[in-house]
Amino acid sequence: MxxxxxxxxxxxxxxxxxxxxxxxxxxxxxxxxxxxxxxxxxxxxxxxxxxxxxxxxxxxxxxxxxxGREQINTEAELKEQKLKAEIALKESQGELHRLRTAIAAGEYISIEEARADYTKFFAVLKRFCAGLPSRVTGMVGTRIDPVASRALEKDLNTEINDMLRTFVLAADAKDGGDG
Structure with missing residues (x-):
């Protein structure tokens, strides 16, 4: 002015x-x-x-x-919005490219690898948990009579198996039950 x-x-x-x-x-x-x-x-x-x-x-x-000359401003605003959208698109494409490069460089692991690692871990955990009752009764076996020792081992086996079964069912429900 x-x-x-x-x-x-x-x-x-x-x-x-x-x-x-x-x-x-x-x-x-x-x-x-x-x-x-x-x-x-x-x-x-x-x-x-x-x-x-x-x-x-x-x-x-x-x-x-x-x-009706105000429409010129509207067109300019639309062009500006289009440019902003194009910039956002280019930025997201750049981010996608960075992620793909990181994946190719081994900075991320695949879902299949993670599942395989968890499967191995839970197999080892299950074997360890299944061995606990006999280890516990072996430790206390000299202090209690054999009938009580067998009853303790049976109760511990039942408790651990129930917990493992509940854990596996909960994992299947969250995972969609496919694996």
């Missing part, structure tokens, strides 16, 4: 002059329809609207809107 060395007003005065709310004046400023200028008032900088250029800009905006 060309300066005229004229009068400067705040948004409240401009809203009264244009017959709109102060918020609408702020929106028009944010959208670039009208502009503020910095002024030094009592040692601090404030932003004010210069009367003549602001009226001219607002009048032009209303005329463009009335004659």
């Amino acid at each position: 060309a300066g005229t060395g004229g009068q400067y007003y705040d948004s409240k005065v401009m809203s009264q002059l244009f017959g709109v709310s102060v918020r609408r004046i702020q929106q028009l400023t944010q959208d670039g329809v009208i502009e503020t200028v910095p002024l030094k008032v009592e040692g601090r900088t404030v932003r004010r609207y210069e009367l003549v250029p602001t009226i001219q800009a607002y009048t032009k905006y209303l005329a463009d809107k009335a004659y």
Whole structure:
């Protein structure tokens, strides 16, 4: 806007002059329809609207809107949105490429490898758990009679097998039951 060395007003005065709310004046400023200028008032900088250029800009905006020239701005906005979308697409393609490169470099393991490792781990864990009752009864066998020792071993076997079965069923339910 060309300066005229004229009068400067705040948004409240401009809203009264244009017959709109102060918020609408702020929106028009944010959208670039009208502009503020910095002024030094009592040692601090404030932003004010210069009367003549602001009226001219607002009048032009209303005329463009009335004659359909506002669509040009909409097209520019659409082009800007398209550019932003293209940038986002390129960024996501770059991220995908980085992930593929990392996978190829061995920084990630496949689901099949993870399943195989877990399967091996749980097989070893199951063998260890299944061996616990006989180990425990072997440790306490000299302190209790043989009938109590066999009953303890049987109870421990039942408890461990029930827990392992529950664990396997829960894993199958979470995994979809396919493996």
